[in-house]
Amino acid sequence: MAFLEINQVRKAFNQNVVVQNVDLAIERGEFVSFLGPSGCGKTTTLRMVAGFELPTAGTIRIDGKDITHLRPNQRNVGMVFQSYALFPNMTVAENVAFGLKVAKRPAAEIGPRVDEMLNIIKLPHLAGRYPYQLSGGQQQRVALARALAIKPQVLLLDEPLSALDAKIRVSLREEIRSLQRKLGITTIYVTHDQEEALSMSDRIVVMNEGRVDQVGAPFEIYNQPKTRFVASFVGTLSVLSGTVVDAASGVLDVGGQKIVAGRGFPNAKAGDACAVSLRPEAARLEGFGGQGATTNMADHAERNRLQGTIEEVAFLGSVIRIKVRLGDNILSLDTFNNPGVTPPERGAKATVTFSPADLLVLEGV
Amino acid sequence: MKQSRLGSWIALIIGTLYFVVPLAGTFEFSLRMRSGEYSFDAYRSVFSDSAFQDSFVFSTLMALATIVIGVLLVVPTAYWVQLRLRKLRPLIEFVTLLPLVIPAIVIVFGYLRLYNSSSFLPMTSEIWSTNLLLAFSYVTLALPYMYRAVDTGLRAIDVRTLTEAAENLGAGWATILFRVILPNVRTAILSGAFLTFAIVIGEFTMASLLNRPAFGPYLQLVGANRAYEPSALAVMAFVLTWACMGLINVFGRAKQIKHAP
Ligand SMILES: Nc1ncnc2c1ncn2[C@@H]1O[C@H](COP(=O)(O)OP(=O)(O)OP(=O)(O)O)[C@@H](O)[C@H]1O
Ligand SMILES: [Mg+2]
Numbered sequence: 001m002a003f004l005e006i007n008q009v010r011k012a013f014n015q016n017v018v019v020q021n022v023d024l025a026i027e028r029g030e031f032v033s034f035l036g037p038s039g040c041g042k043t044t045t046l047r048m049v050a051g052f053e054l055p056t057a058g059t060i061r062i063d064g065k066d067i068t069h070l071r072p073n074q075r076n077v078g079m080v081f082q083s084y085a086l087f088p089n090m091t092v093a094e095n096v097a098f099g100l101k102v103a104k105r106p107a108a109e110i111g112p113r114v115d116e117m118l119n120i121i122k123l124p125h126l127a128g129r130y131p132y133q134l135s136g137g138q139q140q141r142v143a144l145a146r147a148l149a150i151k152p153q154v155l156l157l158d159e160p161l162s163a164l165d166a167k168i169r170v171s172l173r174e175e176i177r178s179l180q181r182k183l184g185i186t187t188i189y190v191t192h193d194q195e196e197a198l199s200m201s202d203r204i205v206v207m208n209e210g211r212v213d214q215v216g217a218p219f220e221i222y223n224q225p226k227t228r229f230v231a232s233f234v235g236t237l238s239v240l241s242g243t244v245v246d247a248a249s250g251v252l253d254v255g256g257q258k259i260v261a262g263r264g265f266p267n268a269k270a271g272d273a274c275a276v277s278l279r280p281e282a283a284r285l286e287g288f289g290g291q292g293a294t295t296n297m298a299d300h301a302e303r304n305r306l307q308g309t310i311e312e313v314a315f316l317g318s319v320i321r322i323k324v325r326l327g328d329n330i331l332s333l334d335t336f337n338n339p340g341v342t343p344p345e346r347g348a349k350a351t352v353t354f355s356p357a358d359l360l361v362l363e364g365v
Numbered sequence: 366m367k368q369s370r371l372g373s374w375i376a377l378i379i380g381t382l383y384f385v386v387p388l389a390g391t392f393e394f395s396l397r398m399r400s401g402e403y404s405f406d407a408y409r410s411v412f413s414d415s416a417f418q419d420s421f422v423f424s425t426l427m428a429l430a431t432i433v434i435g436v437l438l439v440v441p442t443a444y445w446v447q448l449r450l451r452k453l454r455p456l457i458e459f460v461t462l463l464p465l466v467i468p469a470i471v472i473v474f475g476y477l478r479l480y481n482s483s484s485f486l487p488m489t490s491e492i493w494s495t496n497l498l499l500a501f502s503y504v505t506l507a508l509p510y511m512y513r514a515v516d517t518g519l520r521a522i523d524v525r526t527l528t529e530a531a532e533n534l535g536a537g538w539a540t541i542l543f544r545v546i547l548p549n550v551r552t553a554i555l556s557g558a559f560l561t562f563a564i565v566i567g568e569f570t571m572a573s574l575l576n577r578p579a580f581g582p583y584l585q586l587v588g589a590n591r592a593y594e595p596s597a598l599a600v601m602a603f604v605l606t607w608a609c610m611g612l613i614n615v616f617g618r619a620k621q622i623k624h625a626p
Contacts, residue, residue, distance in 0.1 A: 051532075073537060
């Protein structure tokens, strides 16, 4: 039995269903992200775990105990808010001590615990400051310390970094993750930033319109997306549309050129319209020296080849993202930057190659 | 540019004269009790009057009681409206504005009919219960100011998220109200309290009709029977009211500094 179990949880506001039959089992110490577009129900699901919303149906259990109907102050769940929500009238130390004081812990315990937490977030020198005297990143670290001080069973974070600027965001997410590992605390992290979810999580729950579309490790979500939504929401994806030529062997016609999809089209017949997709790192530009970050380095002869023209070249630093026009389709591809080779020119003719095995044939196409 | 600056200076001077001249005149008159020279005799006479001291102390105590009752009534109400009953906000605001529209005399006649000594709740039959009734009526009079001040204070903080953060850390409603919400609207409450004080200290109608020895009726009595003392009292009332306003400003400024980024 998992540590945190969400069973068939639904939430409707009046007639408007915003979370539909969510099932989820999270193991002790696991770091799980809820990833999805705005309004898909991530926050609502999290708030049901925290007790701020009552599920319309379903149960939530922590360590085997049904907490569905417990008041928020009777659950042992820590929460970090997007807006920090530090108490403005209290110093950093008083904020961190708040939960312990409410729980009537002895003073001899509170002092050391607060010091310990402030050391963990590396802000012991700011104990006497008020929240308005701190930067956003510092405030969020204090909020994290405050949530962790009461040793919650589960830590919930709702887009904790989205109000911060990019540099702090990256360093703080690494800090949060390493802290979470060190304390071994079961964590749910809500974000709509796929990079955050991919880099931090043990598992990602991709949500769409109140439903869970897919649950899996970042590697799995990215490389084996189950639905078109997951594939397009997580990472960049180029879609090639065409018609099926031979369903069994997976041959299709894309703008007059034939390519092979490794997995075939079990549910289609010749002449059907179809679409396949490709990650930018799976394609390579022939004759261009940059090494593609290809996952499937299949034999040269077996690779699909498509002729097109360079539409756009974006230099992103370590990688160069090139868009190639193939008839009506645009295909994005990434190559590593190579200081010895100049990137191709816009408008130049180009040949794109990719392995049949890297083509994704998605549901709902 | 220069033209408009000149215009605003003229407006300022006219406005200032409008307020200052009568005040200066009153002050000058209050100094003329002793014939032929300026003196503070009128003030000395006022301070030595035991009725002045008694009524002032009575009204001060009334003001303090009014402030305590008002805070206990208004803060939880405004908090709850802000947190859970947002739709009711226009209605509550309307209700809190009623005392500005309904004359005090109407309210106090209502009280006398409802709570007279032969009614089901004879609050006017004992002195202590009449005092209580007077305090309640002052709470009503001060309601528009107190509610507005507190509501503005609550809007300046994120009531909902702070409440949730406190709840999440295990706090019950009393802890949330007294340790999280109240301290954060303290300056707003203080400004509401000073306004309440200024209203109660000079109030006449309620105190007079409920026959309590308050400062307002005393002022009226002195005004009807003496020459120089009323001017001295008027100047003192001005100073007191302005001191209250000044204190509101001081606390308001302290808050601004505290919340500056
Ligand atoms: N208290 C509420 N009353 C009515 N509808 C609500 C309430 N809270 C949320 N909703 C609706 O539920 C849906 C899901 O909201 P939720 O906040 O869970 O989305 P989210 O995935 O967290 O989005 P975001 O990334 O923008 O934070 C939205 O359509 C929202 O309008
Ligand atoms: Mg949200």
